[in-house]
Amino acid sequence: MKLLIKNIKTLVQVEDEPKLKVLGDEMKKLNCVQNAWLAIEDDKIVGFGKMDDWEGISDWTNLTIIDASDKIVMPSYCDSHTHIVYAGSRETEFVDRISGLTYEQIFERGGGILNSAKKLQEASEEELIESALKRLNEIMRQGTGAVEIKSGYGLSTEAELKMLRVIKKLKSLTPLTIKATFLGAHAVPTEYKNDKRKYIDLLINEMMPKIAAEKLADYCDVFCEQNYFTKEETVEILTAAKKHGMTPKVHAEQLSNFGGVLAGVEVGAISVDHLEFVGDKEIEALKKSETMPTILPGAAFFLSLPLPPARKMIDAGLPVAVASDYNPGSSPSGNMNFMLSLCCVQYKMTPEEAINAATINSAYAMDLSKTHGSICVGKQANVFITKEIPSYGFIPYSFGSNLVETVILNGKVISGD
Ligand code: NIG
Numbered sequence: 001m002k003l004l005i006k007n008i009k010t011l012v013q014v015e016d017e018p019k020l021k022v023l024g025d026e027m028k029k030l031n032c033v034q035n036a037w038l039a040i041e042d043d044k045i046v047g048f049g050k051m052d053d054w055e056g057i058s059d060w061t062n063l064t065i066i067d068a069s070d071k072i073v074m075p076s077y078c079d080s081h082t083h084i085v086y087a088g089s090r091e092t093e094f095v096d097r098i099s100g101l102t103y104e105q106i107f108e109r110g111g112g113i114l115n116s117a118k119k120l121q122e123a124s125e126e127e128l129i130e131s132a133l134k135r136l137n138e139i140m141r142q143g144t145g146a147v148e149i150k151s152g153y154g155l156s157t158e159a160e161l162k163m164l165r166v167i168k169k170l171k172s173l174t175p176l177t178i179k180a181t182f183l184g185a186h187a188v189p190t191e192y193k194n195d196k197r198k199y200i201d202l203l204i205n206e207m208m209p210k211i212a213a214e215k216l217a218d219y220c221d222v223f224c225e226q227n228y229f230t231k232e233e234t235v236e237i238l239t240a241a242k243k244h245g246m247t248p249k250v251h252a253e254q255l256s257n258f259g260g261v262l263a264g265v266e267v268g269a270i271s272v273d274h275l276e277f278v279g280d281k282e283i284e285a286l287k288k289s290e291t292m293p294t295i296l297p298g299a300a301f302f303l304s305l306p307l308p309p310a311r312k313m314i315d316a317g318l319p320v321a322v323a324s325d326y327n328p329g330s331s332p333s334g335n336m337n338f339m340l341s342l343c344c345v346q347y348k349m350t351p352e353e354a355i356n357a358a359t360i361n362s363a364y365a366m367d368l369s370k371t372h373g374s375i376c377v378g379k380q381a382n383v384f385i386t387k388e389i390p391s392y393g394f395i396p397y398s399f400g401s402n403l404v405e406t407v408i409l410n411g412k413v414i415s416g417d
Pocket residue numbers: 083112113116223251254299325327328329330331
């Protein structure tokens with residue numbers, strides 16, 4: 001199938017030489033073509049250029065043509081951190097926090113992650129698939145084309161495997177590109193409260209071999225935080241995960257400066273995520289690594305946390321990625337357009353930096369930047385066409401709106417008018 005999008009007002013994030021990520025000052029640049037065309041064949045991008053220079057691609061007949069006059073075309077967002085498979089919701093805890101309880105206090109009473117784990121253990125695979133698909137369809141309509149999904153609300157061998165099998169099934173039920181992460185070390189389940197060692201042994205000796213045997217996870221993640229897992233435990237768990245073929249990721253420095261970034265750098269994590277309490281030591285360590293610092297502005301916003309030093313990290317020459325953290329407790333939204341607005345308004349990132357963070361850098365954070373995250377010949381044809389808007393900066397500016405009109409994933413039009 002051949003698809004030509006013509007008269008594009010601005011074709012955003014184009015590359016001739018594909019990069020794996022963009023760092024520091026480079027993040028301020030966003031290569032664009034004005035008054036452009038984009039050609040797609042089957043599931044790949046096969047060409048792009050200026051309308052003035054359009055000579056056609058030889059023997060291009062029988063094509064579907066979309067006119068994108070006054071509209072912007074962007075590569076689909078990559079959302080490299082979500083917990084989109086879950087049961088129930090936690091708006092009662094939201095009200096508790098409005099009334100003054102902290103996220104930590106709610107967890108200490110058996111709420112938070114433990115609340116979601118109880119609900120998940122009771123849910124069937126079918127129920128989990130149905131509710132996750134609704135959320136996936138929602139983020140797809142909001143411009144996301146690739147998403148990482150974590151386990152971590154199971155917290156038993158059976159329930160963690162159930163979550164990961166659900167994630168595997170979702171891959172065949174949606175055109176979104178999905179990567180799976182094992183997050184058994186999301187919290188210590190109540191029954192192991194007084195014997196965390198035993199739970200860590202269970203993660204390493206029972207869960208990991210089963211997950212590896214069924215090839216259920218690309219990554220392994222740990223919530224490195226006071227009352228959850230220490231830096232040393234994080235290193236131990238992720239070192240074991242690597243032996244089972246899973247690449248490390250870390251929930252790091254969200255509620256305190258607790259060693260998550262240093263643990264991640266030590267084990268060669270592909271990303272360290274959250275970063276509210278990152279300091280100079282962590283920035284220096286990240287500069288010597290290939291690890292992608294990833295901010296999750298939805299969670300910092302929803303929990304009223306201090307903001308991660310995104311501006312400082314970029315100014316220090318680091319790359320920064322942004323993801324939604326879509327989950328029922330700390331970020332019940334996967335809307336990457338809103339994440340862009342938060343990046344700009346709260347973190348003083350420019351629209352160019354925010355778009356780089358949400359496309360090529362978040363693609364890097366899930367090993368997808370060779371195929372996703374930019375408009376480049378040979379890459380996956382995952383793009384969206386906006387409504388009629390004056391410029392790409394209008395997307396973060398219009399916070400709360402969904403300006404995505406037509407979604408194209410794997411070369412197929414998913415929705416449109
Ligand atoms: O990324 N911080 C740990 N994990 C999630 C929150 C999970 C939850 O509250 O259900 C996060 O914010």
